[in-house]
Amino acid sequence: MIRFVDVHKRFGDRVVLDGFSLDIPDGQTTVLLGASGAGKSVTLKHVVGLITPDAGYVEVDGHRVDTLEPAGLAALRRTIGYVFQFAALFDSMTIADNLRLGLVRQSLGEDEIAHRVQEALAHVGLSDAAERFPAELSGGMRKRAGIARAIALRPRYILWDEPTTGLDPVTAATMDRLMRRTAEELGVTSVVVTHDMRSAFTVGDRIAMLHHGTLRTVGTVAEIQATTDPVVRQFIEGLPE
């Protein structure tokens, strides 16, 4: 289980998180909604210790992330797959080597690494792209390669940072289906950060909304769709300020 407990974070004068609290239950996909610049990605980065809170804390499986020693943090990160907004593939490596890099760190044998690479690439439909470089792939393929890199680790959690941003509607729908299938087949706990409402309603079991640095609302998809909260309604319906 992932818990955000009264997390505060500011960058200079800009307050990004101002007492954000949220529990992410195991085995479900929780979507974190919020306007651009609301601090969704910052929230996600707290989970893997890329950012430490100014106050409050984040717990993963009962461990406070910000107090872990480097070895403990590395062990925690091996249980979490992170899908970056623009894939963040290592552009000097082939797609297969991108996947291999994380697996090498898990001290797996060569056969097991090769098997996992093939399995993960097959899962995202990129078996033919193993020896290609990221620059040779389309945006959608790069995102799928980023997903393959995350699931090859066989993580307990997958954190998705804006998985459908910048994709055409058809590719975005394919990405939604892939996220849903990944959650169901692998039984992982997912946190999806997005401002794409269609995607949120498709992949989410629960939806939370981040607004002005705090949790505005959280509930099931049906509850969010039926909410009367004007801020949430405005966001869902895409109404101007």
Added chain:
Amino acid sequence: MTATSEPRAANSAEVRIADRGSPISVIGSTTRRIMRALGERDVWVPLLLPQMRKLGVDSIPIALFIATFTGIVLALLASYIFTGTVPVYFVGALVGKTIMMELGPVLTGMALAGRVGASIAAELGTMKVTEQVDALETLAYNPDSYLVVPRVLAATLMFPVITAFAIALGVIAGWITAINLLDLTTLEFTKGLRAFYEFKDVWFGLVKAASFGGAVALMGCLRGLRAGGGAEGVGRETTRAVVLGCEAILLLDAFWAVVLL
């Protein structure tokens, strides 16, 4: 998993932002990070040889180009200064001594500050702004072990090698210039070269070169990992890495002169 009671502030992109403190605190935190990263030998050892080839072997042509023309100019300059006042075989002494102790290491270092320092800063800066460094961390790698240590060690080991080639070619270029353009014989040139030669001249130059290599690569890594704000930020940090690399070379040059001479 082990935990401390205090919030951790290490090994993340955030720490590098926090490093924007006083020079002393930056040196302290950087040293701590590098020392910890050195312990992860399974990460950086396999990357060392490729980096030595990339930063070292690929830099040899530019270093040799500079050394050749430095040797030629030094021989001509020495002849211009010494003619009529000092025996001309001193041309060999000046060329040898100057190239071995000063111009070989410093000019090579400066050239490589441009080539190696800029290349490291641009590469790591691009990785930083495209979240590749964050991705590395989420895959349980310490960026200092994976990115910084192999580059700094490779440059520390390869700069002396490149400098040794540069010194040799610089002296040869000076000799060829002397016998072809200055009416000196090989015997006279080598007489001057040997008259003031000490083994210390060579290792003094190579020790300096090693320290220049470490400093240039470290500046490249630190500035690159601070990059933010897209291409403009990468460009800014790359320029800064080259400037700081050159400044570090001059500071170290003075330091070694005070300590070793």
